[in-house]
Amino acid sequence: MSQRPHAIVTGGAGFVGSHLVDSLLSDGFKVTSLDNFGSGRTKNLKHIESERFTSINHDVREPFPDVGDVDYIFHFASRASPKDFASHAVEIALTNSQGTKHALECSREHDARALIASTSEVYGNPEENPQTETYNGNVNIRGLRAPYDESKRFSEALAVAYEKKHEMDIRTVRIFNTYGPRMDPNDGRVIPNFLSQAIRGDDLTIYGDGSQTRSFCYVSDLIGGIRTISDAPAAVASGEVFNVGNTQEITIQELADVILDLVDTGSGVTYQSLPQDDPEVRRPDISKISSELDWEPSISLRTGLERTIPHFEERLEGD
Template sequence: MKSKPHAVVTGGAGFVGSHLVDSLLDDGFQVTSLDNFGSGRPTNLAHIESERFASIEHDVREPFPDLGDVDYVFHFASRASPKDFESHAVEIALTNSEGTHNALRYARDNDARAILASTSEIYGDPEVHPQHEEYNGNVNVRGPRAPYDESKRFSEALAVAFQQQYDVDIRTVRIFNTYGPRMRPDDGRVIPNFLSQALRGEGLTVYGDGTQTRSFCYVSDLIRGIRAFADAPPEVAAGDVINLGSTDEIKIRTLAKTILDVLDADSDIVHQNLPEDDPQVRQPDITRAKQLLGWEPTVSLEAGLERTIPHFADELDTTVDSSQ
């Protein structure tokens, strides 16, 4: 009988994936990361020295290699930055379709529990606020965000089909805006944008009038929720879907001012046109996570930013040094 469970994490070198790898290793798991390093970075895993960890360069759009006995498959591979939605549209669509098929098939063949990373983007520009799990969303299937939004929606449909046809224990987490160390300065999402611009002394780019809202969850809170959902007994969580994110909704223009206050910076705020199909509101209803898991975020935005800023300061120093 195995003494340590084995978890496979696709996208294990990514922002969220690498923090998940750390959490699993801390709890004694054997962990294998599969990542093609398209957006994930080997440096996110460079600190790991455990003999229970293996990093394999692999594209999930291809069938998985033989990894031995596996107990959990965490499918977290996919580019998630809006700036990649156009430049890597086909890759994103196939990672969340064919890649998900490979991940779920591998879980089925190994009788493993699967945890699928979905996204708040499946709600599109929502007409229901806050967004609860029963809401089907308002997505433009031909819009610039569709390769990500629609492929994530398909991945959920495929998960339900596998659950029904093969009786695989598949759990889906819809991840709302998350931030923290290991995000790339050029990630393109709002907190990396604002922190990078402020640290460089540049103006902060706010799209539209900045009244659109988001809810930002610090990465340690997110990982705690993912782990609780993954570890819950089948009678509680098998086949279910939950929102994970902060309920503290904030206007983007207020976020910009908060970041300037935390950094004690005096950068200007520069307004540009709002991107096509940019959601106007985004806030999760986390009632289900509270009831099933007793989970809710505990890290405030200001505290999370304080923990995140040193990473960005170091990354930007590294970038400058490497270019000289």
């Protein structure tokens, strides 16, 4: 490894990717972001003034450009918004298949440690709660969410194949629902939807009866988990997959009540039919990363929302 480690972050201009870039730079890394700005935003990187940072407009469905020696690869490129699953289905599927292949090939060429971003969506509409890393999921392979869900499952399978064939150091993180500053107000997931509607004074839209549950992780906690996995010794983490998320489970109705309490708004609540394959429950079992790597989230939902609301107010004022 070089004296100052060099990390590639794919999707570095995205919501999670840009926070990861900040974390790496703060720890002295040289960082190269590869992003085609399909869903990432240049504004997410505008605050960075470090000479150790380079942003390259690149689509990971193509082989990676030569950026010199590489020590770490964080593969976080992919649209993750449910509203994109139909309109960008092919792009999403190929980003998580061809893009993962190119990330792993770059890792193999440079003998670099790779961290692959997977998702709780690999569990589909789970029949066990909470979900453990050994649970294989309940996914509709021909449904509206399939291009994302199944391509993420394939990316994990490809990572395992590379790790075994080439004896590489590859780790995988399954990311559960995350929120925080830099999230797109039009993302389509429930917290951006609710916050945007409340700030605009529109009624909050609950799909179904609101009894379905989610667990929400503040972005700084997520980044801490990601870094914990990437920094762990190979003997502990190489070839492993870890859930990262918050275990505090809440119904969608309860989430709406919390947001209406935090935002100064006259909004009410309306109900619409539940979308196809929308999970009834979603909560991570984090006992593996907690026991093996000593990581747990620390930011409560109310605290995280209080930190997030000003970002949404600023973004929506600018729209």
